């Protein structure tokens with residue numbers, strides 16, 4: 307039991323969901339799926355597990371469902387991405403069969419046939435049934451927001467996935483972060499670690515925020531921050547502090563998940579958590595050479611006097627985060 311696997315849902319995760327998708331003309335691989343799979347393929351065996359009740363409903367045949375899935379895999383093969391096997395449940399939800407997700411039959415089968423260690427494997431999908439499948443099979447799980455819509459943020463959170471990702475590439479980055487978790491430093495240790503960096507003559511840059519549901523804009527902010535010095539420390543607001551200053555529905559991702567994901571950025575050298583509503587105590591400890599902040603606060607942000615007192619400066623970046631994350635979430639809810 308040594309191999310690790312990722313069990314992908316099909317519609318809304320790998321290809322666009324056209325509601326009972328089976329015609330080859332509707333085969334549309336979702337943006338970022340190919341780079342995501344390329345990132346993960348050397349570490350994991352890939353499988354597809356899909357519910358296709360359209361078969362039992364008489365909308366299409368099992369052969370058509372298989373043909374469509376094979377066409378998807380052929381398309382991915384062109385980018386040197388291989389799947390071990392795909393599993394299709396053709397039954398109607400009312401039949402109470404043994405193979406329809408969230409039932410774990412197919413994962414247990416795959417585990418036996420391919421010596422998969424489920425505990426170190428993942429399920430990635432766009433629905434609650436995918437996340438429930440993961441729980442039943444004992445894998446970790448990621449919800450991708452590329453498929454179905456939800457009625458509220460609370461509904462998305464309540465599914466209880468290990469991570470919520472805007473798309474499959476974000477999901478891949480989260481999984482890959484197992485290699486970079488040593489960048490996560492506790493609040494108690496961080497001053498000492500930064501002091502050591504400073505003693506080597508390195509210029510320290512700080513940045514703080516919630517970094518909840520990530521998108522490309524975040525990478526740009528981190529790159530600009532990193533360019534201001536040698537060592538970039540990102541301080542994440544704790545869950546409790548975000549609930550206080552943002553909204554009780556946020557964050558979508560827990561502080562531990564956010565720390566892990568943040569560590570995967572090559573621009574980030576260290577990541578820590580702080581529980582106050584402002585980063586002032588942390589900045590007092592770190593005394594950064596440059597503190598990076600969003601343009602909505604500007605040069606006169608509350609951190610400015612403290613940073614300048616110790617000879618540092620404030621660097622302003624245009625933050626599009628709030629707006630884009632909200633827009634992204636807006637598109638996923640209230641449209642059921």
Ligand SMILES: [Mg+2]
Pocket residue numbers: 315316317318319323431432433453
């Ligand atoms: Mg799906």
Ligand SMILES: [Zn+2]
Pocket residue numbers: 395396397403404405406
């Ligand atoms: Zn079934």
